[in-house]
Amino acid sequence: MADNYKVADLSLADKGKLRIEWAESRMPVLMSLREKFAKTKPLAGQRIAGCLHVTKETAVLIRTLRAAGAEISWSGCNPLSTQDDVAAALAAEGVSMYAWHGMNNEEFYWCIDKTLELEPTLTLDDGADLIFTVHNKHKQLASKVIGGTEETTTGVHRLRAMADDGKLMYPVYAVNDSETKWDFDNVYGTGQSSIDGILRATSVLVAGKTFVVAGYGHCGRGCAMRAKGLGANVVVTEVKPTAALKATLEGFRVMTMDEAAKIGDIFITATGMKDIVVKRHFESMKDGAVVCNTGHYDCELNLEQLGALSKGKREVRANNVEYTLSDGRRVYVLAQGRLVNLAAAEGHPSEVMDMSFANQFLAMKELAENGRTLDKKVYVLPPELDQEVASIKLAAQGLSIDKLTDEQIAYATDYSAGT
Numbered sequence: 001m002a003d004n005y006k007v008a009d010l011s012l013a014d015k016g017k018l019r020i021e022w023a024e025s026r027m028p029v030l031m032s033l034r035e036k037f038a039k040t041k042p043l044a045g046q047r048i049a050g051c052l053h054v055t056k057e058t059a060v061l062i063r064t065l066r067a068a069g070a071e072i073s074w075s076g077c078n079p080l081s082t083q084d085d086v087a088a089a090l091a092a093e094g095v096s097m098y099a100w101h102g103m104n105n106e107e108f109y110w111c112i113d114k115t116l117e118l119e120p121t122l123t124l125d126d127g128a129d130l131i132f133t134v135h136n137k138h139k140q141l142a143s144k145v146i147g148g149t150e151e152t153t154t155g156v157h158r159l160r161a162m163a164d165d166g167k168l169m170y171p172v173y174a175v176n177d178s179e180t181k182w183d184f185d186n187v188y189g190t191g192q193s194s195i196d197g198i199l200r201a202t203s204v205l206v207a208g209k210t211f212v213v214a215g216y217g218h219c220g221r222g223c224a225m226r227a228k229g230l231g232a233n234v235v236v237t238e239v240k241p242t243a244a245l246k247a248t249l250e251g252f253r254v255m256t257m258d259e260a261a262k263i264g265d266i267f268i269t270a271t272g273m274k275d276i277v278v279k280r281h282f283e284s285m286k287d288g289a290v291v292c293n294t295g296h297y298d299c300e301l302n303l304e305q306l307g308a309l310s311k312g313k314r315e316v317r318a319n320n321v322e323y324t325l326s327d328g329r330r331v332y333v334l335a336q337g338r339l340v341n342l343a344a345a346e347g348h349p350s351e352v353m354d355m356s357f358a359n360q361f362l363a364m365k366e367l368a369e370n371g372r373t374l375d376k377k378v379y380v381l382p383p384e385l386d387q388e389v390a391s392i393k394l395a396a397q398g399l400s401i402d403k404l405t406d407e408q409i410a411y412a413t414d415y416s417a418g419t
C-alpha cells in the first residue's frame, strides 16, 4: 500500500469533512483547547497511536491533538463503529488512518499493528485492545511509551486487573473516571445514542412497550431514563443489590432476566459482563422481541445459542437480523450484538463527547509533560480538571454561576461554627 492509511473509500472525504465541521460547531471545550494549545504546541514531538471509534467527534479530538503538535496514527476500536466518510476525511488530511466499517477480527488487529509502526510515545485507547496488543505482541515498543489513556469503563476494568497483576508496562490515565466523562457521556450520551440506534434499526414505537435494561450502572441508568421519557414501561435486571434498589426508587420494575425475558418487547444490555441474555431467555421471549447491546464488547448476548435455536435468519433492515425460532417465533437482533449506539447510529452526541475528549486531550498533555514521573499503574485525572472543563462548557453556553465569598470559604472549614 503506497499511502500510510487504509480506509473504505477516499472519495467520501468531502462528506466526512462536513460531518466533522458539524461536530466542531458543537464541541466548544475541545475547540477552545485547540485554539489555546495550537500556539504553544505542548504535544510537539509526541507520536500518538489511537484505537477509538472513528466518528465525527473523534475527528475533532484528532484534529486538536495534531494542532497541539502530535503526530497521529489511528484505528477504530470496534469493527462496526467506523464512519467511513470521517475516516476518509482524516486520511485526506494526512492522518495515518486504518479503519473501515464492517471489518473482520483479523483486519481489526491488522489495523492496530499498522498504527504501532509509528512507534508511539503515547497510546489512546477505548476498550484497551491497543495497549493489550502492545503488551502482548509488541513488548519492545512499551519502553518507548511514556503513558496511555483509556476511554471506557470496560477498558479501565481490564487495565486495573492488569496493574493488580503487576503486568502494566506504563502508566495509564483512566479518562472514563473523570466526572465530566462518566457522569455525562456514560449517562446522557449512552441514554440518547442507544435509543437512537434502536430507532434507526427498527423505527418501532417505544411508548407503551416493555423495555428491559440489563445493568443499572451509569450507562444502563441513562438508557432506562430515556426509555421512560419516551413512555416505555421500564424493567431493570441487575446483580448488584444497591444498583437494583436505586432502580426501584426511580420507579423502574426490578426482576430477574428469567422473568423479564417472558414480558419484554425491547431488550438492551449494558453490563460489561458476558452471557446476560442466553438460550433459556431467547426461548421465553415473545414473538417479535427486539434484542440489542450497548456494552463495549459483543459478549452480552449469546448469539451462538440463539443461532442453535433458530431454523433461519435474515437481515430485514440495516443492522437488524431476524432469527426465526423452531416454533416460528421471531427475535430481532440489532448490530450483530455489538454496541448499538455506534454500530447502528453515530454514538453519543457531540455535546457530551466534547467533555470526554477534552479530558482525553488534557490527559495526553499531562502525560507528555509529567508522564515520566508516574508509576506503572492506573491514575485518575486531578478532579480540578473537571471543574475547568465544566467551566468552559458553561461559559460556552452563556451560563453564569455563583462564587463563594472569602467569608463563606472560611466558614466551610470553620468547625467551631455550630448551631
Ligand code: NRN
Pocket (backbone or CB within 6 Å): 052, 053, 054, 055, 056, 057, 058, 126, 151, 152, 153, 176, 185, 189, 193, 296, 342, 346, 347, 348, 349, 353, 356
Ligand atoms: N460519538 C462518539 N465518538 C462516541 N459515542 C460514545 N463513544 C464515542 N466515541 C467516539 C464512546 C464513549 O466515550 C464509546 C465508549 O465505550 C464510551 O466510553
